[in-house]
Amino acid sequence: MVVKVGVIGTGAMGRAHIDRLTNVLTGAKVVAVTDINQEAAKAAVRDFKLDAKVYPDDTSLLQDPDIDAVFVVSFGGAHEATVLKALDTDKFIFTEKPLATTLEGAKRIVDKEMGKPRKVIQVGFMRRYDEGIHALKTQLDSGIIGAPLVVRASHINPDVAANYSNEMAITDTLIHEIDEMHWLLDDDYASIQITYPRQSSKVNNEGLRDPQLATLTTKKGVVIQVLVHVTAQYGYEVKLEVVGETGELKLPDYGFAPIVRTQATQQTAMETSWVKRFLQAYNTEVQEFINQVAKNQSPIGPSAWDGYIAAVTAEAGIRSQKDQEPVLINVATTPAFYQKKQAVKA
Numbered sequence: 001m002v003v004k005v006g007v008i009g010t011g012a013m014g015r016a017h018i019d020r021l022t023n024v025l026t027g028a029k030v031v032a033v034t035d036i037n038q039e040a041a042k043a044a045v046r047d048f049k050l051d052a053k054v055y056p057d058d059t060s061l062l063q064d065p066d067i068d069a070v071f072v073v074s075f076g077g078a079h080e081a082t083v084l085k086a087l088d089t090d091k092f093i094f095t096e097k098p099l100a101t102t103l104e105g106a107k108r109i110v111d112k113e114m115g116k117p118r119k120v121i122q123v124g125f126m127r128r129y130d131e132g133i134h135a136l137k138t139q140l141d142s143g144i145i146g147a148p149l150v151v152r153a154s155h156i157n158p159d160v161a162a163n164y165s166n167e168m169a170i171t172d173t174l175i176h177e178i179d180e181m182h183w184l185l186d187d188d189y190a191s192i193q194i195t196y197p198r199q200s201s202k203v204n205n206e207g208l209r210d211p212q213l214a215t216l217t218t219k220k221g222v223v224i225q226v227l228v229h230v231t232a233q234y235g236y237e238v239k240l241e242v243v244g245e246t247g248e249l250k251l252p253d254y255g256f257a258p259i260v261r262t263q264a265t266q267q268t269a270m271e272t273s274w275v276k277r278f279l280q281a282y283n284t285e286v287q288e289f290i291n292q293v294a295k296n297q298s299p300i301g302p303s304a305w306d307g308y309i310a311a312v313t314a315e316a317g318i319r320s321q322k323d324q325e326p327v328l329i330n331v332a333t334t335p336a337f338y339q340k341k342q343a344v345k346a
């Protein structure tokens with residue numbers, strides 16, 4: 001079966017997903033698109049030579065009975081409304097992160113999904129699918145460095161769009177580490193604190209503090225420090241180091257370019273955005289989602305509950321941004337609905 005996909009939001013990431021669904025992966029066909037900017041939707045059809053309808057909005061696209069799965073790739077603040085509408089249909093839903101930008105919004109989504117016979121949502125937390133991060137987790141789980149004690153991480157972007165707000169440092173950027181770390185450590189969060197180092201003169205966005213330091217603690221006592229620096233100018237990279245009882249694990253620098261030695265210098269080109277840095281991870285997560293839909297089975301990747309845990313933690317992070325004090329986190333026990341790895345419709 002070829003999975004028929006509708007894409008809602010045809011900006012940078014929507015186009016990247018259309019490209020992989022059309023030209024890289026197998027088993028899917030983009031048959032419909034929409035964007036509040038209709039020109040962007042038409043351009044996607046034209047540029048990727050799609051045989052696809054352009055709908056005026058998400059509501060009309062969601063009414064198309066020929067669509068098996070939708071990709072929600074609009075601006076983060078628009079995800080909740082579209083996902084809630086999509087849950088009224090029988091379509092599978094791949095939504096980019098964040099699931100919702102508020103705790104209440106994420107709760108509305110999980111409550112509604114739990115009213116369905118099975119899970120239908122996957123959230124685009126692609127870090128879990130990155131080969132390097134996956135290999136690091138495999139080593140950690142093997143016990144090679146004993147129990148994890150401290151994690152140091154960095155999330156570096158060269159710059160951000162004009163609409164990027166201070167809260168988005170948490171809901172749009174740190175949200176990746178929020179999801180990654182509880183999965184990596186198999187542990188729950190106890191608190192989060194955001195502190196503001198000296199402000200960078202490179203910030204152009206009103207109200208944005210950059211860089212920011214997030215300190216998360218877990219129920220087992222691990223301390224995680226994440227540097228979020230989104231106007232870093234020099235390139236795009238993520239760094240990760242886990243300190244354990246008997247050793248350390250470090251994600252190697254991501255390398256696609258040769259090391260050039262010349263004129264008494266040594267240089268390596270760096271990535272400048274998420275597009276190529278996480279290409280393998282995006283391809284793997286989306287192929288897995290498509291394969292599940294083709295079998296008419298629930299997604300097995302990050303669930304709406306993972307999106308909810310991230311939203312609870314992000315909301316605490318936003319509260320900490322106000323006075324830079326630690327905020328306690330208490331996530332409810334995972335409902336039985338989300339403990340099932342995969343449920344097949346009867």
Ligand code: NAI
Pocket residue numbers: 008009010011012013014034035036037040058073074075076078096097098124125126172274278
């Ligand atoms: P973008 O600003 O390039 O594109 C967003 C598009 O959505 C725009 O064309 C806009 O007109 C459209 N849009 C906004 N509200 C809409 C609505 N209600 N209905 C239909 N279309 C709507 O942004 P970008 O970079 O493509 O990000 C889109 C999503 O992808 C965000 O949720 C972002 O968090 C996520 N993303 C995820 C990445 C990852 O590493 N997993 C990387 C980059 C983006």
Ligand code: NAD
Pocket residue numbers: 128129130131132134183284288300301302303305306338
């Ligand atoms: P696992 O290591 O047991 O399974 C590996 C899975 O990861 C396979 O489906 C494989 O296709 C995929 N994968 C992704 N990147 C890979 C890579 N680079 N190399 C090899 N395999 C790769 O992991 P798991 O714990 O069964 O997790 C499977 C998926 O389900 C993950 O995305 C995980 O986050 C998710 N999951 C979610 C929950 C939840 O509570 N929502 C629970 C368990 C697993």
Ligand code: ISE
Pocket residue numbers: 157172173176230274
């Ligand atoms: C963007 O939306 C992403 O998800 C990228 O992975 C992240 O690095 C960036 O900070 C976000 O704005």
